[in-house]
Each structure stands twice: as structure tokens, then as C-alpha cells.
Amino acid sequence: MMREAIPDWLLTAAKRYNLTSLENRDAYAGLMAIPMNSLSEILDWTFRSLPDEILVGLDVDTEKMDYSDRLARYIGSSDEPSLFAGQGMLVGRPHLVNRGDSYEVHHVPEEWVDGLFSEDRGPRGGRFTHWLHTHPNAPAVPSGADAEAAQFTEGVDLILGVWFSPEGAAPWFDDVEGVRRPLTELPDEEDRPVIGRAITGHRIHGVELIAFHKRGLAINVVLTDPDGMPIE
Numbered sequence: 001m002m003r004e005a006i007p008d009w010l011l012t013a014a015k016r017y018n019l020t021s022l023e024n025r026d027a028y029a030g031l032m033a034i035p036m037n038s039l040s041e042i043l044d045w046t047f048r049s050l051p052d053e054i055l056v057g058l059d060v061d062t063e064k065m066d067y068s069d070r071l072a073r074y075i076g077s078s079d080e081p082s083l084f085a086g087q088g089m090l091v092g093r094p095h096l097v098n099r100g101d102s103y104e105v106h107h108v109p110e111e112w113v114d115g116l117f118s119e120d121r122g123p124r125g126g127r128f129t130h131w132l133h134t135h136p137n138a139p140a141v142p143s144g145a146d147a148e149a150a151q152f153t154e155g156v157d158l159i160l161g162v163w164f165s166p167e168g169a170a171p172w173f174d175d176v177e178g179v180r181r182p183l184t185e186l187p188d189e190e191d192r193p194v195i196g197r198a199i200t201g202h203r204i205h206g207v208e209l210i211a212f213h214k215r216g217l218a219i220n221v222v223l224t225d226p227d228g229m230p231i232e
């Protein structure tokens with residue numbers, strides 16, 4: 001696979017994000033790690049798909065060694081060992097599963113998924129350890145439908161909030177309760193810094209990322225290099 005360079009803004013964002021992951025480690029019931037090349041690929045799909053949502057499947061990278069010692073500093077006092085599949089492990093390459101509005105994204109016909117992934121994932125290709133979906137112009141906080149969908153997840157569910165303009169069919173909506181995890185400085189109506197421009201022509205103003213477990217517990221995320229070293 002061709003590996004593209006990680007943009008500077010994303011590396012800077014990852015350092016800040018991990019610092020918060022470290023400082024707030026005691027608030028989390030578990031930990032998972034995402035290498036920057038996987039995150040970068042997910043962001044690329046996210047931006048290319050605007051204003052649509054996307055659904056991404058993630059598995060654990062079983063090819064690699066055990067990262068527990070490198071990530072141990074990020075595990076805090078509320079950690080519940082064996083809470084979910086892939087806990088404390090690094091994810092591998094992401095798979096783009098679906099794209100559409102929030103209804104379409106969460107209702108993937110099994111036979112459709114089976115056909116799509118049968119080549120590289122075998123006949124049960126529809127199953128992934130973790131699931132990530134995007135919230136176009138909305139906070140990365142689980143909705144009621146997200147909490148329901150998570151009941152079938154063996155790992156954790158991740159939400160990537162992406163703020164962009166022009167808004168089109170996805171007007172800005174930030175009236176949501178919940179802890180937010182900015183990857184970049186979060187924009188608001190008055191202050192919309194531009195971190196880049198998508199191939200669709202949309203201006204990107206901000207990105208946020210959370211993970212949660214089906215029991216409603218917040219899960220800590222650490223961003224790493226391809227070898228599982230936290231970006232610090």
C-alpha cells in the first residue's frame with residue numbers, strides 16, 4: 001500500500017490530542033490505539049464524501065507485536081480489563097463500508113457487505129471489531145441511534161465530527177450534551193479557522209474524535225505512528 005505523508009496540522013493535532021488522553025486517563029474505562037496512517041486515510045474519505053456521512057470498519061492489527069508497554073502510561077485508574085474486543089490494541093487499515101445520510105449509513109444490507117468484502121475478508125466480511133462513523137457539522141457525541149447500533153459492536157464505536165462549509169444539506173448543529181474531544185481547535189459560528197480544503201471544494205474548519213463502549217462508557221484513544229509509538 002502506498003503511504004502518503006501525514007499533514008503537519010494532523011501531527012500537531014495528534015500531539016495535543018494524546019496529551020489530553022494522558023491527562024484524563026483516569027476518566028476512561030478502556031483504551032484503543034489508532035495509527036496515524038489509518039486516521040489519515042479515514043479523514044481523506046471523510047473529506048471526499050462531504051456532505052455525506054461515512055461508515056468505516058476497523059479490525060485489530062494482528063500482524064504486529066504487543067503494544068501494551070508503550071500504551072501503558074495512557075491507562076488510568078478506571079480501566080476495566082477485558083471490557084471489549086481489541087482493548088489496548090492497535091487497529092489496522094480501515095475499510096470504507098458505506099456512505100450516505102445518517103439513516104443509510106447505519107443500515108447496511110448484509111448481503112451487500114458480504115459481496116463487497118468477501119475477497120479480502122472471507123464470507124463473513126461484514127463483521128468488524130470496531131466501527132467508526134462521521135458526524136458532518138455535528139459534535140462527535142453519540143445519538144440515541146448510535147447507542148443502539150453500538151449494542152452489536154464487539155469492540156468500540158468511534159465518532160469523527162467534521163466541521164465544514166458551505167453547509168449545504170448539513171447545517172451546523174452543536175446543541176448536544178456530552179464530553180467532546182477536539183482533534184483541532186473546535187470552530188463556532190463566529191470563529192471558523194480553515195484547516196484545509198476538501199477535494200469537494202468544502203472548507204474544513206475542525207475535527208473531533210471520540211470512542212465509546214456499548215455500556216455507555218467513554219473509551220480513551222491514543223494516536224500512534226505505524227509502529228505503535230504514541231505521537232508525543
Ligand SMILES: [Zn+2]
Pocket residue numbers: 133134135142143146159
Ligand atoms: Zn452518529
